[in-house]
Amino acid sequence: MSGDRLNSMRKSLCFSVMFMVFMTAGYGQSTESAPPSTHSAESEKAVSLPHLYWHFLIYQHHLDQLAVEHEKQGLDGNWLRSYLQTKLSMTDEQFQPIRESADHLDSAITALNAKAKAVVVAVNATRSKDSASSSEARHYRHKLKELTAQREAAINKEIDTLNSALSPEAAEKLQNYLKNTFSKNVSIVHLTPSQLENRPFGPTTKSKVQP
Numbered sequence: 001m002s003g004d005r006l007n008s009m010r011k012s013l014c015f016s017v018m019f020m021v022f023m024t025a026g027y028g029q030s031t032e033s034a035p036p037s038t039h040s041a042e043s044e045k046a047v048s049l050p051h052l053y054w055h056f057l058i059y060q061h062h063l064d065q066l067a068v069e070h071e072k073q074g075l076d077g078n079w080l081r082s083y084l085q086t087k088l089s090m091t092d093e094q095f096q097p098i099r100e101s102a103d104h105l106d107s108a109i110t111a112l113n114a115k116a117k118a119v120v121v122a123v124n125a126t127r128s129k130d131s132a133s134s135s136e137a138r139h140y141r142h143k144l145k146e147l148t149a150q151r152e153a154a155i156n157k158e159i160d161t162l163n164s165a166l167s168p169e170a171a172e173k174l175q176n177y178l179k180n181t182f183s184k185n186v187s188i189v190h191l192t193p194s195q196l197e198n199r200p201f202g203p204t205t206k207s208k209v210q211p
Helices: 003-012 049-072 083-088 092-127 134-165 168-180 193-198
Strands: 020-022 028-033 186-191
Touching: 049 083, 049 092, 049 134, 049 168, 049 186, 083 092, 083 168, 092 134
Parallel strands: none
Antiparallel strands: 020 028, 028 186
């Protein structure tokens, strides 16, 4: 692979996935794919296995989208589409359930993200009003907790579906890759409500990810 193409690949594989989990009235946390050195040790926590699946699947969906964009421009997109497949040494048939789960989970998370962002905007609007009541704040916190629970349920459901579709060998290979390699590129950072409102919900091109 040429140096130019390698640099292009590194740029194309840059993305982060955002979703808020409000732990208190004022602060939330967001899981993002990023180089381990991006954040201080005090702000990072280990990412759970379900969230590693989540990031991996959204990553694959993002790569599939990039591949289509490349092909529309008359460029080769297959190297993007098959990037993670190659890492896992899987055939097209073995990898197909992963592509399908990636599409399913992206649709579910995108819908939940839109609802969550609307709540975050409302939270910030409430905070700016002197007359804002504690009942309003509790209402929004409750809504965010509900959406967080729905997100976790969607992730776990898709993981179960995926593992059922994969062969035992393929499922084990994927899990080992997530734990031993992909996990090195995912961390958790804490964000305030105003930061969450202003950050994108979905794939972006701000953090370099090279699993």
